[in-house]
Each structure stands twice: as structure tokens, then as C-alpha cells.
Amino acid sequence: MRRCEYKALLLLLPILSGCFVHTRTVKQAKMPSVVLTATADELVQDVNRQCQAIHSLSATVEFRASEGGPRKGKEKTYTSFSGYILLRKPEAVRVIGLVPVLHTRAFDMASDGSQFKLLMYYPHDHVIEGSDKVTKESPNPLENLRPNIFFDSLLINCVRSDDLVTLTTDTETKVDPKTKELLLDPQYDLTVVRRKPGSQELIPERVVHFTRTDLQTVQEDIYDQNGSIQTTAIYGPLQRFGPQMFPGTITIKRPLEEYQIVITIQKINVNLTLSDDQFEIKIPEGTPVHKLE
Template sequence: MISKVNSRSESIKTLVATVELEPTAGSVYSGVIKEYRDVRGFILLEAPRQIRILGQAPVVRSTLFDMVSDGREFRLWIPPKNKFIVGKSDLRRAAKNSFENLRPQHILDALLVPGINSRKERYVTEESEVDAQRFYVITVVEPAEGRELALRRKIWFERANLDLARLQLYGPHGRYLEDVHYAAYQDFGGVNFPSRIEIARPVEDYSLVIRVEKAVFNQPIAADKFEMKLPEGAELVELANDAEKGDGNDQ
């Protein structure tokens, strides 16, 4: 099972995908696209950190949002709001404006399942049953301060076919960051990949379904595709962690 995780992680170098984005009620995406039944999206990804996501309105195909991340910083352009938001990719804060929670890194984490680093991580494999479905579950931990172990992620595989079914990500102090479900696997040019990906972020209180219509793997992507500059006349919003602002809130 460990070799399967690492093989999957190493096999995806780049991805160019055409997708449909389906926000759930009350999600941060619904504030941008609630009036549309379907939103066409384009995802460009280069392992291990680069990602760009463009969302377009149906029919007219005007840009609803455009966002990039290099693993350190994210940039989010929302033309309907004329806002250009910049912040650290690992930003955690309670945003009053739901748009500030919209981050490409969350989607990157769902698409690129990290391999297991045996030099710094430990793991336990067990079996689990949920709603009459049986799974193999790999729990990955990392040594923390003292003799403690920090929970990093849980990787679920369907026992029947060994397809990746679920990914759970955890942050500092075991905080539950992201829950991803994978389904409807298809062959995309020789790569077995889920055509339905459901992402839930408990901290930011939003979820999103990604339906993959077309996917091309491991083809070169020009570096400038991951660049985004402040549009002329846009309002620049620079975000910081609450802790950096001095209020001590770990959101």
C-alpha cells in the first residue's frame, strides 16, 4: 500500500484539466457563483507546488475568479468584486469576507496526494468499514516535540479495487484541515484518475465538488502560466494570519 501511495505521488508531474465546479450551499464559492448552475473551470498544476485555477461564467465565459499559488503565496483575482487578494498559502484566519477563504492551495492538496517520507514519517495500516464498504486506511504521523507524534494525514483505499477513496489532512495540534473524497475513476490518456473530487474544509467552513471533464497529464506547462499581476484599477487586499495581527486567534 505504501508503494502505491508513493507511486501515485511520483507519477503526476503536471496536469491540465477542464472541470465543472459545484459549490455547496453556504460555501465561499457560492458568493461568487451562486447564480450560475454550472461554472466552467480550468486547472493548471505543476508538482510539487504550482497551481492556477480559472473559473468562468456559463455561456458568456466571463472570468469569475482567477487564482494562483506557488506554495508560499497565493493570489486571487475576483473581477465581479474588483478585488485582488494576496496572502501566504498556509494562511489560517477567520475571514469576515468569505472570498478571503478561497485558496488554490486547498485544491492542490486534494489533487496531489503526498507520498510517505519514511525518513521523517511513520505510518500504521489498518482496515475500516463505513456503510458496508471496506477500506484500507494508512495513518501517517510525524515525530513532534518530546516523544509525541503529530497526526498528518489519513489515506483511504477501497479494499475491492485499491482505488484512492479519501484523504484527510491534519495541521498543528491535530487540527482537522481538509477532507477529500474521490470517486468515478476514468482513464485519462492512460492515467487512472477520479472524475469527481469533493473537498470539505472544516476550518473555513466550505466545500466544493470538482467534476473533471478532460485531463492531460505530464505535458510541459510554460512558467508564465503561473504568473499573475495586479490588474490596473483593482483593489489590493493583503491578508495576514490573525496571530501576526496580534490577536492570538489560531484561525
């Protein structure tokens, strides 16, 4: 028995001495030179400052839409097109898309916060009406598109005084597009949660992500009632549009429906006086109307 144990030890010696260990060089990620700290209360105040700073906006934009993914097994990218977005708190939205090259209207969509209308000009004039909340999902993901998605993505909602929040930290690894170096991006994740009725379970409502290099908001995840991410808004670097600083790009992702819309801001004005009729769509007489459930 001892002889067998001795032989077994001899077999283990190369492993213990490192003969079977292989070392390879990998790219080393760099930590930013400045990493800021903040408390949950300070970040809540920052969110509310952003929320309260803008009560309306008018923007000239470019849209780039795509749909599909692993579940569908294919992806489809649409031609980029120009358009306009009007927002007015508390929930008024209007989004106009223009036909590429011709710059005539392709669609006109508006909402008062409870009901929406979508006037499509191509391939023929027709109107889609329905609730701002999707009660019955369509197999066509673009039919599930609602104006409030733009509202919630472009303007972050305030954190109410009775909201419950948690603060965690995370670190993402990114590739510098110029130098191709790996960069570490430390982040704060501020989660707004709600208590499930009749239960002790806490369900996330949304998560606001801050980069710790300057404590700017870089992303917001909005959850549905089942705790799944419904909308992700990714904010590009801040740019100056006259006196206003605003993200140059906003990427809206809808992971459950597998589509995304990239909005590039070309011009923006905030805190304008926008009248009710600017959020009303005039339907031509005789236009077919399809009501969504």
C-alpha cells in the same frame, strides 16, 4: 424474606423467558465478493507510485461550491460554473473560474507555493494577495481559500522514507444508488503521523483511505497542527481520459470552515511542459489590491 424473594423471581420469569423481547427485521448489508489484503509497506508504495506518476496536469473542470452547516445554521449552494486547473510540482497552482452562461472570467487564482494572488472580476475588478498559509482566519470562508487546497486534493503527496505510518482497518456501510441495497465497504486507513516536539504524543498529518475491493485510494484526510481534520478529499470512481485514468470527481471538504467544492473532471492532460508564465496573473494597472494577513 423467602416469600418476597419468590415473588421477585416470579416477576422476572416473563423477562427471562423472552416475553418482553421485541425482534424486528432490518436490512442486511452485503459484503463484497472480493476483499483484498495489503501491508502498510505495500500501501505506502502504492501512494508513492500515484505521487510520482504525475508531475503536472491541465484540467477542464466544473466547480460546484457550497458553504454552511450545523454551526452556521444554514447552507448556501452556488450555481455550478466551469473552469480550468493547472498544477506543476513542486507547488505551482493556477485556478480559473468562468461566469456561468457568459463564460467570461469570474476569478483567476495562482500560487508559487508561498504567496498567492486572486484576481476577482465581479462585482468589480480587485486583487487579493497573501500567504499560502492562513495566519488570521476571515469570517468569510471563501477568503480562507488557498490554491494549495486544490494541489493537495488533486495530487496526493508522497510518503517520505522518514515518515511514521500506522495501518488500521475499518468498514463503512453504503447504499447502492441503483439497487438501494446496503453494502459493506471494508477499507484500509493508512495514517501518517509526526511526533509533537518535546513530547511523546503522536499527531496525525494525514490519513489515506483505500477500499479493499480493489485497493484504490478513495479518500484523504489532511490534519492541522492541532489534530483536527482541515481538508478531506473524496475521490470518485476512476475514469479514462485518453490514456490517463483519473477520478471523475473530487469532493473537497473544509469541515472547520464549513464549505465544500465538488470538482467534476471534463478533460485532463498530465505531464505537460508548463512554463512559469502560465502560473502568473497579469494585474491590470490601477486595480485595487487587498493584502490578507
